[in-house]
Amino acid sequence: MRVFGSYSRGFLSGSALSLSCCAVWYGLLSPPGLRCERPHLSDSNLPVSSVVDTDHSLEDIHQLDTSREILKYGVPDRGPVVRSYSGHALAYDQARRVPVWVAEHLTPDSVVGPAHRKHSKFKPDPNIPAMFSAQNKDFLQSGGWSRGHMAPAGDFKHSQAAMNSTFYLTNVVPQNYENNAGYWNRFEIFCRDLTRSFSDIRVFTGPLFLPNVVEGQKKYVKYEVIGESTVAVPTHLYKLIVAENNSSDQKAVGAFVVPNEPLGFDHKLTEYQVTLEALEGMTGTTFLPLINQTKLVDLCTVDTCQLLSAQKFELHVLSSRLRNAKNREKLDKIWSELESKKLVPDTFITEIYEKKRKEFEIKEKQKSEL
CATH class of the missing domain: 3.40.570.10 (Extracellular Endonuclease, subunit A)
Structure with missing residues (x-):
């Protein structure tokens, strides 16, 4: 396992600031996943009881009033928490x-x-x-x-x-x-x-x-x-x-x-x-x-926590290319790459090729009958 140091001063996200703002106004953090609706600080008619629980101390109320004055023109906003x-x-x-x-x-x-x-x-x-x-x-x-x-x-x-x-x-x-x-x-x-x-x-x-x-x-x-x-x-x-x-x-x-x-x-x-x-x-x-x-x-x-090997990853990439092939010529060209790279296709990849090949054959037949 590679060891990384613990960095106590990692970058600060907008989440921390937005949550702290909610803490000031509601007395507790909003539940995870909810956006915080911020009261208008400049509204002098905003009653203290609307943002402070009655169980809070007078010191809490005093701090809220202080914050109201400090943030008279609004709370700096770094966007929604989530x-x-x-x-x-x-x-x-x-x-x-x-x-x-x-x-x-x-x-x-x-x-x-x-x-x-x-x-x-x-x-x-x-x-x-x-x-x-x-x-x-x-x-x-x-x-x-x-x-x-x-x-x-x-x-x-x-x-x-x-x-x-x-x-x-x-x-x-x-x-x-x-x-x-x-x-x-x-x-x-x-x-x-x-x-x-x-x-x-x-x-x-x-x-x-x-x-x-x-x-x-x-x-x-x-x-x-x-x-x-x-x-x-x-x-x-x-x-x-x-x-x-x-x-x-x-x-x-x-x-x-x-x-x-x-x-x-x-x-x-x-x-x-x-x-x-x-x-x-x-x-x-x-x-x-x-x-x-x-x-x-x-x-x-x-779990083994093992990623795909080079060969299996190559097969995965080729299977995606087979599914996205736009015509029969490109489909056969991709299939030939399997042979040139000596990759053995599994049943899943073979089925993809056969299905796409039949689709193109039907389209070509329909086109020739017009």
């Missing part, structure tokens, strides 16, 4: 133009279906003010950084609407192209494959900005920003996985921190495993405040 979409939820960092975390819930049914990314397009999130949003041109002119999904499109094949929403740039970070297409892709496939063993998989994914420059006794965090929007390029990416079955109250948890750089097939996933506590220190986020810690087990002790 933003909800068709299939995922996230917290967004308006300063860096990237998400803080993105959460999703996978089931055996959610990862299959007719939805296809060919119907989706990357676009700015309409709920984000333009001054806080990334733009497509920031990535297209970045010189090699790809638009990396945090909640991957492939997790939402059950719903085209849910898949489409993953293409909002609030769900995207600048990601090394080779990492995105290779190691990270295999990591995402691993998460989907967990639905074969577990009924429910919850995944939190996001960027990290960790010390990566050492000069003498000092450490520095150095990262690139791209485009006119100055979108921050993370040094690392993380995933927190919580897997469970309906038949058991045990939760299998795995936290992983992966460098945002090219990684080959020689790197095992367990190299990048960290403790939940270490991840929370790096992100400045408490991820599972409502979970029973005594019921947690290490995911990699109940």
